[in-house]
Amino acid sequence: xxxxxxxxxxxxxxxxxxxxxxxxxxxxxxxxxxxxxxxxxxxxxxxxxxxxxxxxxxxxxxxxxxxxxxxxxxxxxxxxxxxxxxxxxxxxxxxxxxxxxxxxxxxxxxxxx
Amino acid sequence: xxxxxxxxxxxxxxxxxxxxxxxxxxxxxxxxxxxxxxxxxxxxxxxxxxxxxxxxxxxxxxxxxxxxxxxxxxxxxxxxxxxxxxxxxxxxxxxxxxxxxxxxxxxxxxxxxxx
Numbered sequence: 303x304x305x306x307x308x309x310x311x312x313x314x315x316x317x318x319x320x321x322x323x324x325x326x327x328x329x330x331x332x333x334x335x336x337x338x339x340x341x342x343x344x345x346x347x348x349x350x351x352x353x354x355x356x357x358x359x360x361x362x363x364x365x366x367x368x369x370x371x372x373x374x375x376x377x378x379x380x381x382x383x384x385x386x387x388x389x390x391x392x393x394x395x396x397x398x399x400x401x402x403x404x405x406x407x408x409x410x411x412x413x414x415x
Numbered sequence: 416x417x418x419x420x421x422x423x424x425x426x427x428x429x430x431x432x433x434x435x436x437x438x439x440x441x442x443x444x445x446x447x448x449x450x451x452x453x454x455x456x457x458x459x460x461x462x463x464x465x466x467x468x469x470x471x472x473x474x475x476x477x478x479x480x481x482x483x484x485x486x487x488x489x490x491x492x493x494x495x496x497x498x499x500x501x502x503x504x505x506x507x508x509x510x511x512x513x514x515x516x517x518x519x520x521x522x523x524x525x526x527x528x529x530x
Contacts, residue, residue: 335517345506345520358515391458395518404448404459404510405516 304328306407308394314413315384323410327396334377335397335404337371340390344360351377352399384414384415417442417509421521428497429529435482436492436524438507448510449483449490450518453505463505466490494526500526 307326315321327334336348337366347361351371360369366385382389391411395404423495428434440449451463466474467484474481478495494501507521 333516338520344522345518347515347517350515350517352515357464358517361517363482393460395460403462403465404453407478408457408459409457412530 305403306394306396308392308410309409310410311408312411312413314415316415317386318383320380320382321384321411321412323381323392325377325379325394325396327375327377327394327405328405330372330398331396331405332399333397333404335395336372336377336379336392337393337395338363339393341410342392345393348379355387381412384412388412389414417418417447417511417519418439419507419509419519419521421505421507421510423524424474424522425525425527427527427529430481430497430499433493433495434497434505434526436494437528438521440488440490440494440507440509440519440521442488442509442511444513445512446512448512449481450508451479451490451492451505452508452509453501454505454506454523460506464492471477482502497528499528499530502526506522 309324328345349369350358366382369379385409391409392411395406397404421444431436447468448467456498504523508518
């Protein structure tokens with residue numbers, strides 16, 4: 303595939319459960335971003351990976367959120383002990399190093415009941 | 416920290432007409448990038464147009480063009496010959512050249528195209 307892919311497309315979970323969201327960036331893109339889109343907060347940056355450098359986690363809202371990127375490609379965003387306020391669309395984007403534009407995936411809509 | 420403001424929560428336009436979406440931003444940096452993204456109901460964020468701050472010439476992409484006023488920190492999007500497929504949320508975004516180079520988004524403008 304040519305674009306960024308994300309899975310699952312939708313996820314419904316119960317409060318307190320852990321969830322994993324997956325992002326597959328465009329082949330060859332070294333930079334990978336996670337953003338969250340919610341009604342109250344708009345679009346907000348969560349975390350950034352660039353090559354083998356340490357990730358920039360400055361946007362993660364709490365220590366319940368973590369992310370990893372294996373082999374410089376696929377990334378997983380994990381939310382532990384989910385809360386209702388975690389309900390949002392989680393968007394992943396990738397770009398070439400030092401490129402100008404980020405290209406987004408279709409997002410994962412998370413609903414915490 | 417940089418901020419981006421879109422003061423028009425909703426806009427509407429007649430098909431084939433021209434519409435302009437407003438965006439202002441605040442930064443102390445001299446070099447950066449600006450973008451307009453489109454998000455249709457499918458929720459896929461689609462890049463519409465980009466502008467490098469060091470370029471004085473306004474970017475154009477087919478029916479889409481921008482009016483970049485660096486001193487005024489303004490970056491408006493003009494859509495000419497509006498089509499039904501242009502209906503979407505439009506987000507203005509700022510990207511620093513420092514640090515994580517994350518995108519800072521405005522609140523978005525919902526554009527409706529009336530047939």
